[in-house]
Amino acid sequence: MTRDENKEGIKGMANPGRYGIERIAYLLMRLTGLGLLGYFIAHVYETSNILRGRMGWDDFLAMTQTTEGHLFLVLVIGMCVFHTGNGIRIMLGHGGVGVGKPARPDYPYNPASQNYRHKIGIYSSIVLAAVAMMYGMAVMFGE
Amino acid sequence: MAQVSSVADEQPPNPLSTTKSILLRISRFNPEFDETNKFMEFTVSYEKWTTVLEAILDVKKHHDHSVAVRYSCRQATCGSCGMLINGKPRLACFTKISELDSNVVTVEPMNNFPVIRDLAVKFERLFDTHHKIKPYLINEDSEVDSDEKEFLQTPKEVENFIQFANCIKCGLCNSACPTMTTDSSFVGPQALAQAYRYVADSRDKGKDSRLDIIDESHGIWRCHFAGSCSQVCPKGVDPAMGIQFLRGYLLGFRS
Numbered sequence: 430m431t432r433d434e435n436k437e438g439i440k441g442m443a444n445p446g447r448y449g450i451e452r453i454a455y456l457l458m459r460l461t462g463l464g465l466l467g468y469f470i471a472h473v474y475e476t477s478n479i480l481r482g483r484m485g486w487d488d489f490l491a492m493t494q495t496t497e498g499h500l501f502l503v504l505v506i507g508m509c510v511f512h513t514g515n516g517i518r519i520m521l522g523h524g525g526v527g528v529g530k531p532a533r534p535d536y537p538y539n540p541a542s543q544n545y546r547h548k549i550g551i552y553s554s555i556v557l558a559a560v561a562m563m564y565g566m567a568v569m570f571g572e
Numbered sequence: 573m574a575q576v577s578s579v580a581d582e583q584p585p586n587p588l589s590t591t592k593s594i595l596l597r598i599s600r601f602n603p604e605f606d607e608t609n610k611f612m613e614f615t616v617s618y619e620k621w622t623t624v625l626e627a628i629l630d631v632k633k634h635h636d637h638s639v640a641v642r643y644s645c646r647q648a649t650c651g652s653c654g655m656l657i658n659g660k661p662r663l664a665c666f667t668k669i670s671e672l673d674s675n676v677v678t679v680e681p682m683n684n685f686p687v688i689r690d691l692a693v694k695f696e697r698l699f700d701t702h703h704k705i706k707p708y709l710i711n712e713d714s715e716v717d718s719d720e721k722e723f724l725q726t727p728k729e730v731e732n733f734i735q736f737a738n739c740i741k742c743g744l745c746n747s748a749c750p751t752m753t754t755d756s757s758f759v760g761p762q763a764l765a766q767a768y769r770y771v772a773d774s775r776d777k778g779k780d781s782r783l784d785i786i787d788e789s790h791g792i793w794r795c796h797f798a799g800s801c802s803q804v805c806p807k808g809v810d811p812a813m814g815i816q817f818l819r820g821y822l823l824g825f826r827s
Contacts, residue, residue, distance in 0.1 A: 451797075455797075455799075519796070531732050534807070534809070543799045
């Protein structure tokens with residue numbers, strides 16, 4: 430344990446169970462963001478293979494036609510849909526939309542910013558991501 | 573005296589008394605001597621109204637007086653006794669053992685604060701960031717010179733900030749914040765919520781200077797709206813709400 434500042438570090442970020450669905454959404458948002466960044470870099474590398482001519486392009490593209498390639502793309506679909514849906518929720522929140530109004534707090538002090546609208550937004554993003562992944566699997570593995 | 577004792581003995585047991593016991597695990601750490609923390613365990617009896625702070629003080633009184641803990645008011649007003657209780661930042665004086673629903677209660681110092689000893693942490697950084705955002709009214713006019721004698725506010729204008737004026741600077745929000753777990757320079761939810769408290773005050777004219785202070789790389793943009801700060805606040809301040817409103821000013825959604 431680092432005692433200089435007693436920080437939890439990455440472990441604290443990756444331990445969302447104590448703070449409810451909002452903290453889980455925070456962690457998923459970070460993970461999917463990193464995943465999509467990785468996919469973006471891989472995608473640029475993949476498309477650059479067109480410079481190797483038709484053969485090189487077809488060879489590389491064949492990698493995505495494997496079972497592992499399909500599973501990877503299903504994961505990308507899920508990350509993309511969750512990141513988009515939850516990102517819209519967060520952007521609205523950042524603008525002060527749907528975070529409640531200031532008021533004299535009453536015990537037990539349920540925070541207005543953690544309201545049902547945002548919870549619905551998070552659960553909807555998760556469900557949409559799951560549906561999109563299932564659709565993706567149906568398309569890629571259906572034939 | 574004997575008669576009084578006799579009367580006392582004849583009284584039926586208090587029907588409200590439901591004494592049980594828990595295992596209280598206290599994190600012990602002295603930075604002068606210890607490399608890492610260790611836990612000491614004590615069996616403590618409690619009633620349904622017993623707070624965690626009372627249990628810790630019971631340990632100090634009957635088992636080990638060297639346990640270091642900071643406390644003062646015992647009524648969630650001074651903000652001194654913040655600590656991790658079963659992994660979550662809470663005020664020890666405001667947390668009843670019975671509501672934890674556990675036979676084991678583990679108390680540790682708050683995260684994101686340097687440890688002085690055992691459960692006591694340093695608050696210098698919190699006070700520095702709090703001071704940084706100018707936590708006072710900025711107004712060229714004074715209430716003494718003004719024709720109206722005092723700065724009147726409507727109830728609606730008061731409601732805009734009064735929630736955020738409840739902050740007791742206990743540091744629980746900073747301890748729960750996921751950004752503060754890794755970013756030592758982040759200004760933190762406590763200071764940001766207080767920045768909003770003054771920006772939203774109709775008597776204050778220092779909005780632009782405060783927005784300039786928080787509009788930096790380790791300022792308000794490091795908040796990702798996880799909301800943990802609001803969930804642990806013992807006074808209902810809801811820092812996450814204030815931070816989003818504050819960001820609304822910077823993004824042009826509010827004026």
